Amino acid sequence: MNGITNIFLRGGRIVSKMLALLLLTAWLRPCAAQGNELVMATTFSPSATVWIIDRWQQEPGSVMIRTLNRTSASLEQLLDTANAENVDLILTSSPMLLQHLQEHQKLAPFSGAPAVSQHLVPESIRSTSVAVAISGFGLLMNRSALMTRHLPAPADWDDLTDPRYQGALLMSSPSRSDTNHLMVESLLQQKGWIKGWETLLTTAGNLVTISSRSFGVADKIKSGLGVAGPVIDNYANLLLNDPHLAFTYFPQSAVSPTYVAVLKNSQHASEARRFIRYLLSPEGQTILADANTGKYPVTPLAPGNPRAAQQAMLMNQPAIKLSIDPQTSAFGSADVLIRRLAFVLLSSKTPGERCIARRSVLSVRYPRYGRCSPVSRWIRPAARMKPGWLSSTTKVLRNSR
Incomplete structure (x- = not known):
């Protein structure tokens, strides 16, 4: 009996391994093109691309477009494999992803x-990538949730550090979401390294959860899980038909272009380039100007257009200078610190427990550009602590630069 049982157990393990291999193969090859069909890999949610694709497919002679929606890291992994020839286009707001693909001759x-x-495209990827639309960053709010908690509507990053928002805010992980990475870059360049991280880590003390995807923040705010959170405007704009939701741009909202590029091994390169030229055409730019895309075109809108003023404001914002690689120890350590802060504060019930939790989390060494700088362990006494007010309880990232 034991022998029979062992055979079945071994057989079960073999079957499990075979199933795992089949699932892995299916994961690596989800994008095989069907005939004369374009496969477009994108970091955007399906709702952010459906309007553009539907309008394109009404054009005479247009080909079908099938989207592959994934994170930047997942797309890097996929397109670095031998299966990359099955993807024709890439649509993203991540210049880091395009830089990686260009460096690997993809x-x-x-x-x-x-x-x-082209003036919106970083010079390093200008030979391969095109900007077809722009977006900005701001705060999406659930008005009903704010009223229920008797909270004011936040308007800028500094407002998110208010201890009254403890357990009420949402954001995505800056190392998993390139959109959030760009928002963090913008904040650091506006406030400086020390003050910027102090603001961000203080905000982390008020988080109710951290979303792995940027559009997940918008969905969770809509559901009432949190009252507000920083998001890119195209996800927020698609939800504003809900009267309970509101969106406000950061006073200094950096411009975030939407890029599109053709993969080197595309089997339908001419059709892919035709789609890009359509997006850049007057008709395509008119479609991108529609509120259904949640974005703004790169072509200036007419002065009478209700969206023209906001487009002009975004176009006049300085470009984000990318200086932090999400794979480096500095950025990764800060992201881990944000996650740990949110977790321990959520699991702590009293000010004293929160003090001990903070002391544990902040007693790390924070590497920056190849050297280590200690995060200060100075903590105010628990009796005088204000929950969620991290900047008043620790000197954040002193001498990190």
């Missing part, structure tokens, strides 16, 4: 893009 050159588009 992108095809693209010429003829108008100057109004």
Whole structure:
């Protein structure tokens, strides 16, 4: 009996391994093109691309577009494999992803893009990537949830540090979401390294949870899980038909272009380039100007357009200078610190417990550019602590630069 049982157990393990291999193969090859079909890999949610694709497919002679929605890290892993030839296009707001793909010779050159588009593209990827739309950053709020908790509507990053928002805010992980990475970059460049991280870590003390995807923040705020959170406008704008939701741009909202590029091994490169030229055409820019996309076109809107003023404001914002690689120890350590702070504060019931939790979390060494700088362990006595007010209880990242 034991022998029979062992055979079945071994057989079960073999079957499990075979199933795992089949699932892995299916995961690596989800994008095999069907005939004359474009496969577009994108970091955007399906709702952010459906309007554009539907309008494109009404064009005479247009081909079908199938989307592959994944995180930047997942797309990097996929497109670095031998299966990358099955993807024709990439649509993303992440210049870091495009930089990685270009450095690995995965992108095809693209010429003829108008100057109004190309000046929005970082010089290092300008030969392969095109900007077809722009977005900005701000705060999405659930008005009903704010009223229920008797909280004021936040308007800027500094407002999110208010201890009254403890357990009420949402954000995505800056190392998993390139959109949030760009928001963090913008904050650090506005406030400086020390003050910027102090603001961010103080905000982390007020989080109710951390979403792995940027559009997950918008969905959770809509459901009432939190009262507010920093998001990119195209996800917020698609939800504003709900009267309980409101969105406000940060006073200094950096511009975030939407990029598109053709994969070097695309089997439908001519059709892929045709789609890009359609997006850059007057008709395509008109479609991108529609509120259903949640974005703004790169072509200036007419003065009478109700969205023209906001588009002009975004176009006049300075570009984000990318300086932090999400794979480096510095950025990764800060992201881990944010996650640990949120977790321990959520699991702590009293001010004293929160003090002990903070002391444990902040007693780490924080590497920056190859050297270590100690995060201060100075903590105010528990009796005088204000829950959620991290900047008043610790000197954050002193001498990190």
